[in-house]
Amino acid sequence: MERPMLLLLAGLLVLVSSLDLETLDQDIGSNEVGEWEGHKYLQANNVNYTSVQRDGKIFFFPLFSVVRFQNTQCRGSNNLNGTCYTRRECTSYGGTASGSCSSGLGTCCVVTKTCGTSTRVNCTYFVNPSYPSYYTDGGRCTITINKCNSNICQLRIDFIDFSIAQPDATGACTTDFMTVTGSASTVPVICGDNTGEHIYVNFASGSTPIEITITTSTTDTSNRRWNLKLSQLECDCPWLAPVGCLMYYTDITGTVKSFNYGLTASTTAFGTRELVNLNYGVCVRMAEGYCSIQWSQSSSSLYTFTISGDTGGLDTTVLGATLVLLATADAQLTGTSCTTDFIVIPNPYQGGVAVNSDRFCGNGLVTTTTSSKPFVLTVVTDADETSGATPDNENRGFCLTYTQLACTT
Structure with a gap:
């Protein structure tokens, strides 16, 4: 009985000694993660060891436990997001190890290019x-x-x-x-x-x-x-993001800004911050139990809706006003007055009353609600902010707050 057991153990010794441990990228007992035949594994450390004494020598046969983990997103110790990889993978991708992940089995790899x-x-x-x-x-x-x-x-x-x-x-x-x-x-x-x-x-x-x-x-x-x-x-x-949505928001309420929006005018001539040749959709995912959405100017500044006209030449007391003064363009404009730079809110209501146009521009926006789905706000600008009788002077763009409204029935 003893001889067959010794022969079996001798065979195992030959098998273990023939393994190319270098390909595992680990030292026995290192407790680090590597790759083996395309899988990620954790080499067991000081567990399930078998030994037998023969001729005064002790032979150890480590048994390997294979543990796999996914390449999921992780948060590095530098507060940047990374991907959970083995140390070798992280190096091959040109990343930097930033803490551990997957219960210590992997390295949170932050890749900066x-x-x-x-x-x-x-x-x-x-x-x-x-x-x-x-x-x-x-x-x-x-x-x-x-x-x-x-x-x-x-x-x-x-x-x-x-x-x-x-x-x-x-x-x-x-x-x-x-x-x-x-x-x-x-x-x-x-x-x-x-x-x-x-x-x-x-x-x-x-x-x-x-x-x-x-x-x-x-x-x-x-x-x-x-x-x-x-x-x-x-x-x-x-x-x-749905088709046609350059920006996509998923919260019940949030803030949407135009590109290059700022509280101060640009230092270039006319001071406009608006970019030309824009035509894109801002989409909001409709939450369960919500049927409409409300758009309003952010209260952070008087200039949160200044997208067309001579903003710099206006009395600041009329910025954002609810009046529709087409002659001086000193508040909300709608319809045919909005042909160069404007936003589109489909089937809009203001104060519970339907608005006869879905285009809005000028230097103020009355709080607007729509039940049209999907929830999309379209942004359009023309090719030249200085063209026309009234250049777009000191426009900041827009900073709007959206709020989804619960269904009433």
């Missing part, structure tokens, strides 16, 4: 060189985003930090600007201050990547910097 790079890692940060320091050089800074798997449909871009040069007098982004190419969506050219904003971009079919390029002037020395969080969404993700 800058100019001239590419990524296929979900949750990648795209920053200017030497971020968070300001970037004073000029040229093109591009990142290429490849799908992290074949089931990816959308890219969400969060403007964690984004401040580049303001548009020129016409509202065009000519000094610094950001473009998005290779997508199935129409994305406007963006410049100015957009920290806190977000956009959704659809991937094209197949393996076509999306490119984000930030072009900065070689002659302008403005302080500029950016940090964009790039999150990939799978096709069956419940958080996908």
Whole structure:
């Protein structure tokens, strides 16, 4: 009985000694995570060891426990979001280990990229060189985003930090600007201050990547910097933005701002902050038990709805007023008065009374409610902020609060 047992143990010793432990990327008993045959595993540490004494020597046969974990999102010790990977994977993706994840089995890998790079890692940060320091050089800074798997449909871009040069007098982004190419969506050219904003971009079919390029002037020395969080969404993700929605909000109430909205006028001629050639949808997901939505000016400033006309030439006491004074354009304008820059709220009601037009512009917005579904606010600007008899002087854009209203029946 003893001889067959010794033969069996000898065979196990030969088998264990033949394993290429280097391919496991671990030292026995290290308790770290690696890869084995395409799976993630945790090597057991000092458990289930078998020993037998023979000729005064003790042989140990570690038994391995295989533990798998998903590449889920994690929060790094630097307060940035990352993806749970093995240490080896994180290094291969050019990431930085920032704490642990999956109950200590994985590494929270934060991937940060800058100019001239590419990524296929979900949750990648795209920053200017030497971020968070300001970037004073000029040229093109591009990142290429490849799908992290074949089931990816959308890219969400969060403007964690984004401040580049303001548009020129016409509202065009000519000094610094950001473009998005290779997508199935129409994305406007963006410049100015957009920290806190977000956009959704659809991937094209197949393996076509999306490119984000930030072009900065070689002659302008403005302080500029950016940090964009790039999150990939799978096709069956419940958080996908509907078709036609460049921005998508999912809360019961929230704040929506136009691109480059600010409390002060631009330093360029005429001081407009509005960008030209915009035509996009701002969508709000209808919550269960809610049937309508209300749009109103934010109370943070008098300038929270100044999207057309000579804002700089108005008495501040009429900004945001509820009067409709078409002759001087010093409050809310609607209908045929809104042909250049305006927002669209379908089937609108103000004070319980139906409004005969869904277009709104000027320098004030009366609180407006609609039950049209889906909940969409459309933003339109023309190609030149200085054209027409009255240039768009010192327009800030808009900062609106939306509130979903519960169903009454």
